[in-house]
Amino acid sequence: MSQPPRVRNEQNSTPDLMWNIDQLEAMVSNGKRVPMSRKVMVDEDEFIQHLDDIRSNIPMEIRDAQRLLKQREQVIGEAQDEARRIVNDAQRRAQVLVSEHTILAEAQQLAEEELRRAEKERQEAQGRMEVYFINQIEAIRKAAFAVMGNMENTVERALQALDAAENAIGADQDDLR
Helix, strand or coil: CCCCCCCCCCCCCHHHHHHHHHHHHHHHHHCEECCCCCCEECCHHHHHHHHHHHHHHCHHHHHHHHHHHHHHHHHHHHHHHHHHHHHHHHHHHHHHHHHCHHHHHHHHHHHHHHHHHHHHHHHHHHHHHHHHHHHHHHHHHHHHHHHHHHHHHHHHHHHHHHHHHHHHHHHHHHHHC
């Protein structure tokens, strides 16, 4: 009756969660009934193993969100480094052009334009990354809520199955009397 432990899927934990929930439901459905009660006997070690598997899979969405946030910070840092490099390049070019007054004015204007362009590019890149990460976090949140909803539905079905089994046992016992 005991299934071999499932290898955890690092890419997507939802199938492992559902599989473990299905196994718990099967254990309850196929467990030995305790006479004169609504209780079902199941293998404790197997049940706890499935619960441990579920616990170890649920945080994947949280770790994914943390990883996305870390990537976001890294991309923003890289964009800021690139903006600084562009600014430094523009300043170096401006210093080379400072030899005459007219060249100085032109260099200052070019440097300011480069700074504005670099800042605009940085802001646009940061905006795109923020939208991307917000969308990813929302998708993870929706997936987590879907998993929790499925878990609630499975538990509800298991409780209904237990009620039906108890009623059937009670009816059989009434027929025996």
